[in-house]
Amino acid sequence: MTLSALIGGLLLGSTAKAQWNAPGSSQDEGFTYVQPADTIILGQYGQSPAVYPSPNATGSGGWEAGLAKAKDLVSKLTLEEKALMVTGYPGPCVGNILAIPRLGFPGLCLQDGPLSIRVADYASVFAAGVSVAASWDRTLMYERGLAMGEEFRDKGSQILLGPVAGPLGRSAYAGRNWEGFSPDPYLTGVAMEETINGIQKAGVQATAKHFIANEQETQRNPSWVNGTISQEAVSANLDDRTMHELYLWPFANAVHAKVASVMCSYQRINGSYGCQNSKVLNGLLKTELGFQGYVMSDWGGTHAGVAAIEAGLDMDMPGGQGTYGMRWGTSFFGGNVTAAVNNGTLDESRLDDMIVRIMTPYYALGQDSDFPTVDPSTADLNTFSPRSTWLTEFNLTGESSRDVRGDHADLIREQGAAAMVLLKNEKGALPLKAPKSIAVFGNDAGDIVSGFYNQKNYEYGTLSAGGGSGTGRFTYIVTPLEAIKARAAQDKALVQYWLNNTEIAASDINTLWVPKRPDVCLVFLKTWAEEAADRTHLESDWHGDDVVESVASACSNTIVITHSAGINTLPWADHPNVTAILAAHYPGQESGNSLVDVLYGDVNPSGRLPYTIALNGSDYNAPPTTAISTTGVEDWQSWFDEKLEIDYRYFDAHNISVRYEFGFGLSYTTFALSDIQAAKADEKATISAAPPAQEIQPGGNPALWETLYTVEVTVRNTGKVKGAAVPQLYVTLPESAPAGTPVRQLRGFDKVSLKPGRSDTVNFQLMRRDLSYWDIVSQEWVIPSGEIKLSVGFSSRDLQQFATITPVSA
Ligand SMILES: *[C@@H]1O[C@H](CO)[C@@H](O)[C@H](O)[C@H]1NC(C)=O
Ligand SMILES: *[C@@H]1O[C@H](CO)[C@@H](O)[C@H](O)[C@H]1NC(C)=O
Ligand SMILES: *[C@@H]1O[C@H](CO)[C@@H](O)[C@H](O)[C@H]1NC(C)=O
Ligand SMILES: *[C@@H]1O[C@H](CO)[C@@H](O)[C@H](O)[C@H]1NC(C)=O
Ligand SMILES: *[C@@H]1O[C@H](CO)[C@@H](O)[C@H](O)[C@H]1NC(C)=O
Ligand SMILES: *[C@@H]1O[C@H](CO)[C@@H](O)[C@H](O)[C@H]1NC(C)=O
Ligand SMILES: *[C@@H]1O[C@H](CO)[C@@H](O)[C@H](O)[C@H]1NC(C)=O
Ligand SMILES: *[C@@H]1O[C@H](CO)[C@@H](O)[C@H](O)[C@H]1NC(C)=O
Ligand SMILES: *[C@@H]1O[C@H](CO)[C@@H](O)[C@H](O)[C@H]1NC(C)=O
Ligand SMILES: *[C@@H]1O[C@H](CO)[C@@H](O)[C@H](O)[C@H]1NC(C)=O
Numbered sequence: 001m002t003l004s005a006l007i008g009g010l011l012l013g014s015t016a017k018a019q020w021n022a023p024g025s026s027q028d029e030g031f032t033y034v035q036p037a038d039t040i041i042l043g044q045y046g047q048s049p050a051v052y053p054s055p056n057a058t059g060s061g062g063w064e065a066g067l068a069k070a071k072d073l074v075s076k077l078t079l080e081e082k083a084l085m086v087t088g089y090p091g092p093c094v095g096n097i098l099a100i101p102r103l104g105f106p107g108l109c110l111q112d113g114p115l116s117i118r119v120a121d122y123a124s125v126f127a128a129g130v131s132v133a134a135s136w137d138r139t140l141m142y143e144r145g146l147a148m149g150e151e152f153r154d155k156g157s158q159i160l161l162g163p164v165a166g167p168l169g170r171s172a173y174a175g176r177n178w179e180g181f182s183p184d185p186y187l188t189g190v191a192m193e194e195t196i197n198g199i200q201k202a203g204v205q206a207t208a209k210h211f212i213a214n215e216q217e218t219q220r221n222p223s224w225v226n227g228t229i230s231q232e233a234v235s236a237n238l239d240d241r242t243m244h245e246l247y248l249w250p251f252a253n254a255v256h257a258k259v260a261s262v263m264c265s266y267q268r269i270n271g272s273y274g275c276q277n278s279k280v281l282n283g284l285l286k287t288e289l290g291f292q293g294y295v296m297s298d299w300g301g302t303h304a305g306v307a308a309i310e311a312g313l314d315m316d317m318p319g320g321q322g323t324y325g326m327r328w329g330t331s332f333f334g335g336n337v338t339a340a341v342n343n344g345t346l347d348e349s350r351l352d353d354m355i356v357r358i359m360t361p362y363y364a365l366g367q368d369s370d371f372p373t374v375d376p377s378t379a380d381l382n383t384f385s386p387r388s389t390w391l392t393e394f395n396l397t398g399e400s401s402r403d404v405r406g407d408h409a410d411l412i413r414e415q416g417a418a419a420m421v422l423l424k425n426e427k428g429a430l431p432l433k434a435p436k437s438i439a440v441f442g443n444d445a446g447d448i449v450s451g452f453y454n455q456k457n458y459e460y461g462t463l464s465a466g467g468g469s470g471t472g473r474f475t476y477i478v479t480p481l482e483a484i485k486a487r488a489a490q491d492k493a494l495v496q497y498w499l500n501n502t503e504i505a506a507s508d509i510n511t512l513w514v515p516k517r518p519d520v521c522l523v524f525l526k527t528w529a530e531e532a533a534d535r536t537h538l539e540s541d542w543h544g545d546d547v548v549e550s551v552a553s554a555c556s557n558t559i560v561i562t563h564s565a566g567i568n569t570l571p572w573a574d575h576p577n578v579t580a581i582l583a584a585h586y587p588g589q590e591s592g593n594s595l596v597d598v599l600y601g602d603v604n605p606s607g608r609l610p611y612t613i614a615l616n617g618s619d620y621n622a623p624p625t626t627a628i629s630t631t632g633v634e635d636w637q638s639w640f641d642e643k644l645e646i647d648y649r650y651f652d653a654h655n656i657s658v659r660y661e662f663g664f665g666l667s668y669t670t671f672a673l674s675d676i677q678a679a680k681a682d683e684k685a686t687i688s689a690a691p692p693a694q695e696i697q698p699g700g701n702p703a704l705w706e707t708l709y710t711v712e713v714t715v716r717n718t719g720k721v722k723g724a725a726v727p728q729l730y731v732t733l734p735e736s737a738p739a740g741t742p743v744r745q746l747r748g749f750d751k752v753s754l755k756p757g758r759s760d761t762v763n764f765q766l767m768r769r770d771l772s773y774w775d776i777v778s779q780e781w782v783i784p785s786g787e788i789k790l791s792v793g794f795s796s797r798d799l800q801q802f803a804t805i806t807p808v809s810a
Contacts, residue, residue, distance in 0.1 A: 048270035051283035054312045056353045057292050059360060061258060061698040066364030067292075070356045076103055077355070079338055079348075085355045087333040088319030090385035091394050092378045093157060094119055094469075095299075095317045097358075098392065108362075109374045110207075110296075110317065114162030114179050115465060115588070116472030117152050119382050120375065122403035124151060125472030126412055128465055128586035129164055130566050131419040133181035133191055133610035134665075136726045137751045140415050141191050145198020145206075147408045152204045154404035156374035158367050159205045159261065163195040164470070165250035166214040166265060169566075169611060170646050172620045173535045175217040178565040178586055179470040182610035183647035184662065185249035186746045186770075192250045196257040203365050205260030210298055212280055213238055213247050214265035216624035217534045219636045221266050221300065231633055234625055235268035238640035241738075244774035244781075245644055248284060252769075255289040256699025260361035262291060264313060266301045271634075273308075275301045281312025290696035294357035299469075305332040306340050314354040318385065329391045373398035381473070405475070409590055414603075416587030416594025418724075421607035422580070422666040423570075429559055429579035431601025431668060435519035438488055439512075440497035441504050441551050442524035443542055444563050445481040457528040459542060460499065463563040464591045468531025474589055480524055480561065483592025487600060494518075505546035509554035521555035522599075523548055529565030534624045538569045538617040545571055552577040561595065563587075569617045573659055583609070601668060606724035606751065608665035608795070612648050615659050621650050648796045649742040663728050663746070663795035669719030669756065671794065673727060676801035678711045678790055681765075687807040690780045691768055704769040704781055711766060713792050713801055715752055716759035724753040727792055729764045730799065734786030736810065737773050744791060747771075764792075771807060785810045 059067030077085065081100055088110075089096050095110030112118040116125040126144055135141070145163075152160045167174045169183030181188040192208060199206040213236035214220070223231040238247070251262070262285060265274035274280070275297045285291045294314035302308055302316045316333035340346035362368065376396040379387060422430065448461025455465045455474070462479045465471045481497060488495045498504050498512065525544035529535050539545055540562065552558040552575045559580040562568055566585070572578055582605070587594045597603040614620055622645075625638040645653050648662035680687075691703035699705060715725050729748030733741050748764030771788060772781035785808045793799035 048272040048277050048279045049283070051278045051287070052310060054282045054310060054350060054353065055286045057357045057360060059292060060290065060696075061292060063258070063292055063360050063364045066360040066362070067356060069363040069368070070359035073103065073105070073359055074352050074355050079341060082351050082355060083334055083337040085358060086315050086337065086351070087331050088315070088317040090318070090328045090389040090391060092374050092376075092382060092396060094161070094382070094384050095159070096385070099395065106371070106373070108159060109157045110159040110161060111152060111155070111157040112161050113470045114164050115470065116148070117155055117157060117160075118469065118471060118473055119378055119384070120155050120473065121377050121381060121401050122405060122475055123155065123473070124405045124408040124412060125465060125474050125589040127415050127419055127588040128178050129181045129191070130178040130610065131416065131585040131587055132195070133187055134421050134583070134585055134607040135415065135419040135751075136187070136608050136749055137418055138190060138194050140418055141194035142198040143411060144415060145195035146201050147198075147411055149199035149202025149204040150406070151404040151408070153202050154372055154402060155378065156372045156398070157204070158362065158371065159207060160199055161207045161209065161263065161469070163192055163206065164209055165192050165254065166210040166212050166247065168215065168247055168250065170215040170640065171534075171622050171624045172538055172567040172611070173624050174215055175529050175534045176468070176470065176531055178466045178529055184610065184746050185246050187610060187749070189250040189253035193253040193257040196254055196259045200258070200260065200365060203367060203371070205361050205365060205367075207261040207263050207296065208251055208254035208259045209263035210265035211251060211262050211274065211285065211295070212265060213243070213269050213640070214267055214274070216267075216638065217532050218624050218626045219628070220532070229633065231631070231636060233267045233273070234636040234638050235271050236638050236640060237270055239643065240776045241740075241774045242640055242643045243284070246646065251285070252289055252699055255285070255291045256705060258292070258698050260293045260365070261296055262293065263296050263298055264301060266298050273301070273303050274298070275313050276304050276308035276311040278311035286312055287696075289700050290698050292357070292698055293361050294354065302332050305336040306346050308332065309337070309346060309350060309354070314357050328385070328389050375402050376400040412588045413590035413593045413597070416584070416590050417597045417603040419585065419587065419607045420594070420598050420605050421583040421609055422605040423583055423660050423664070424573060424578065424581040425666050426579050427557070429520070429557060430599065432520060432599050434491040435493055436491065437494045437516070437518040438484065438496070439518040439521045439555070440481055440484060440495065440524070441521060442544070442547055443499050443501045444524035444526035445479065445497060445522075446499050447479050447482075448477075457530070457541075462524070462591060463526040463528060463586065464588055465586045466529045466565050470531060477589050478592040480592045480595050483596040484522070487596045501542045501544065501547050505543050505550050507550065509551055518555070519557065521551050521558045523551050523558060523560045525560060525562045525564070525568075527562065527564035527568055534626065535565070538567055538620075540564070540568055548572045548575070548578065563591070567611055567613060570613060570659060583607070601721070604668045604721060604723035605665065606667060606726065608663050608726045609660055610662070612651055612658050612662045613660040614651070615657060619651075619656060619658070622646055643740055644742050649745070652743040652796070661795050661797040663726070664798070665726070665795075667719075667723045667725070669717055669721045669723040671725040671754070672716045672718045673713055673792060673794075673800045674716070675714045676711065676790070676792055676803045677713075678709055678803040678805050681707045681710055687783065689783050689785065689808045690778065705767050707765040708768055708771060708807060709766040709805055711748065711764040711790055711792070711803065713762050714759050715754070715762055717754035717756050720756050722753065722755050724751050725794070726751050727762050727794065728796070730791045730793075730796060731766070731770060732789035732791065733773060733784050734788060736786045737784040741773060744796065746796070783808050
């Protein structure tokens with residue numbers, strides 16, 4: 001890098017350092033700096049340290065051969081070709097890198113999203129991230145990733161835009177929480193790692209997104225008036241420890257799994273845009289975590305050319321977009337990259353590294369041989385960059401409208417059932433015992449009446465996914481009502497149904513029964529969430545709570561099933577006539593079949609809550625920042641002042657009673673725990689507080705991933721039917737850990753299927769990172785001295801087996 005480039009990176013880079021330290025100075029191509037309004041109190045944040053230069057990839061961790069091939073390709077590229085390799089273009093896919101036929105490079109096809117290949121026909125829609133987290137099932141996570149990867153591959157898409165660990169779920173209201181997994185970083189970390197392993201096993205590149213602290217939708221992008229920014233995007237302001245222990249944690253798992261790509265986020269972090277924040281991209285991601293792949297921008301998230309490149313951004317997507325007054329084909333990258341190299345502002349070696357990073361996973365995953373062509377039907381379905389926007393011809397060959405679903409429907413049915421969380425079950429309500437008369441209520445029970453290809457918030461129709469880029473284009477959907485009718489026919493049962501919520505809520509249900517009171521009333525509630533909007537409340541949509549009250553006032557066996565983006569407050573949960581509650585989240589295309597399997601007991605529910613259900617919506621802390629009524633350019637600031645106290649960490653720290661705690665879920669059988677034992681993995685080893693210095697590998701210092709202790713516990717099925725238990729291990733660090741350390745934190749879980757009367761030994765492996773806190777002074781993960789308490793139970797508040805370990809004496 002040249003000196004002028006370095007200075008350019010610092011001064012022109014939109015790191016907050018430049019912004020805050022040089023008020024009034026002109027910024028780079030991205031935007032004009034305007035001094036913050038006086039009303040903004042910067043507090044201890046307001047600055048993101050400058051970390052330059054951007055580290056070169058080395059291929060460490062197993063990608064050495066791929067890196068060599070990538071370097072060879074780079075050596076054959078002209079400067080213009082290099083600029084094209086890092087810049088998106090309108091084309092058949094949601095993101096496109098142009099082909100270089102001269103070198104046999106077919107280009108890259110990037111496709112949404114985390115639960116399905118969205119812009120496609122004859123593809124499956126899988127369960128959403130929140131359902132996957134609710135399964136607490138590592139194998140399921142892997143198998144779903146593998147099946148999705150297969151579909152992307154068969155459709156000719158090298159790059160899957162998922163999975164999601166940002167949002168993590170700081171706020172119960174955030175509009176995209178359902179795309180991700182859980183507000184617990186450990187659970188999300190495992191889900192990231194397993195999903196990525198599955199996707200990449202299929203030969204498709206996974207993209208961990210959105211990096212980082214992307215915890216709300218409101219003002220995620222700047223507001224523009226007449227071509228200039230009137231208000232910058234919201235800034236997520238968080239301290240270093242919170243960054244490491246919550247938000248960075250699952251991304252570390254993603255990098256550890258050798259994720260090919262990381263998508264930087266729209267919003268700012270400490271005042272600096274996610275896609276040009278050198279501290280998070282060059283510092284945390286590429287240096288501390290040793291990330292060997294490439295950073296791609298979220299769509300339209302690039303706000304600068306050279307400054308973003310120097311800060312660590314490797315690929316601009318989609319490469320010019322109407323929203324910001326830019327035309328397709330114009331980009332902060334593209335021709336600007338060529339110009340910046342030619343005039344000496346950008347060192348060509350940085351550009352080379354960008355392409356090496358993009359092409360290393362391509363070769364490492366074998367995408368250079370026998371990769372299917374882009375399905376031509378993709379181009380017809382693409383509304384984001386339709387043919388009318390194309391600036392160049394695309395060579396679309398191969399069979400059109402390929403059916404890539406295989407036998408994935410069976411898997412989706414099974415996974416949807418395995419993810420359902422039984423929250424209440426009284427008076428033997430479930431499983432159903434061949435009821436002869438069933439009443440079904442609610443606008444979530446039946447079919448969507450306005451077309452359902454991409455799910456929308458229609459009044460009528462069951463919800464199996466949320467909205468936005470993370471949704472799926474259904475080829476069919478099995479509704480609860482249709483599956484119930486089919487199953488009830490086996491018992492020659494009567495099935496009556498009322499789907500109009502307004503009518504149900506206002507009616508005297510007693511007048512509806514024909515010819516007599518039904519054996520069971522099934523009430524279906526739905527809750528929508530989508531990209532670009534945060535939720536405004538935590539209740540069910542369409543007066544769902546009134547529907548339950550109305551039905552329960554007349555039906556003593558009311559079973560409520562929710563299809564929801566996540567947290568609902570369930571105010572009627574203690575109603576004596578509500579005998580059972582089943583949280584089905586967003587189960588994917590086999591929704592009704594998955595449900596019926598659980599209702600009738602063919603599958604014993606084994607999902608557990610991946611978040612906390614509070615007694616009252618106002619009990620949740622850390623709401624999104626939505627109430628900015630001022631017009632200052634810098635006024636959108638979101639202070640993560642709750643630090644580590646999100647979800648159960650908050651409720652536990654303040655002893656707040658909750659309705660259903662994190663990790664909770666019932667079964668049709670019962671389980672018992674016994675015989676906890678904790679032992680050092682290596683009896684003779686002396687454990688140091690800080691990790692021994694080792695060469696950084698993907699995921700960071702390898703010592704962090706070493707198992708230091710194993711914990712065993714026996715779990716026994718004490719009931720009468722087969723079922724799966726989810727024993728969970730929580731760690732309580734000693735008082736020598738810094739103030740603000742959570743009361744307990746999930747650090748192990750397993751899912752064990754057991755026949756009645758049988759038992760099994762569950763083995764948890766505690767890695768160094770699991771027993772450490774992030775020390776902001778030494779910038780290391782440190783094991784606090786003294787006794788660490790281990791608690792194993794069936795939820796975060798049902799702890800039954802205890803042990804202590806002392807890795808580092810006081
Ligand atoms: C944000 O600012 C806080 C407070 O100064 C600091 O601890 C943290 O490391 C900063 N993080 C980033 C990514 O700039
Ligand atoms: C990256 O490698 C190039 C040589 O290929 C070298 O000139 C440059 O200084 C390296 N950059 C860094 C940040 O190490
Ligand atoms: C935007 O431009 C239009 C047309 O030039 C002008 O009428 C309007 O006042 C401008 N709006 C702002 C907020 O500057
Ligand atoms: C360079 O970037 C600017 C945005 O700052 C854009 O308007 C322009 O079209 C870009 N040039 C090229 C050749 O893409
Ligand atoms: C070099 O080119 C870049 C990209 O077009 C431009 O932003 C920058 O101002 C130019 N610098 C000089 C010194 O000409
Ligand atoms: C178009 O694709 C086909 C099949 O992949 C290939 O044989 C042909 O060379 C390509 N043509 C061009 C102009 O890239
Ligand atoms: C639902 O019921 C309400 C109240 O009876 C009625 O106004 C509305 O038209 C009904 N909707 C449909 C689609 O029938
Ligand atoms: C429960 O349902 C019965 C009808 O079976 C009804 O008589 C009773 O009032 C209901 N209980 C409540 C609390 O609404
Ligand atoms: C929930 O909390 C709010 C504010 O504290 C209160 O006004 C409301 O009555 C509570 N609702 C219930 C159902 O307890
Ligand atoms: C919560 O309860 C525990 C145990 O009863 C107690 O030690 C702690 O001080 C309480 N914390 C708060 C914030 O009340």
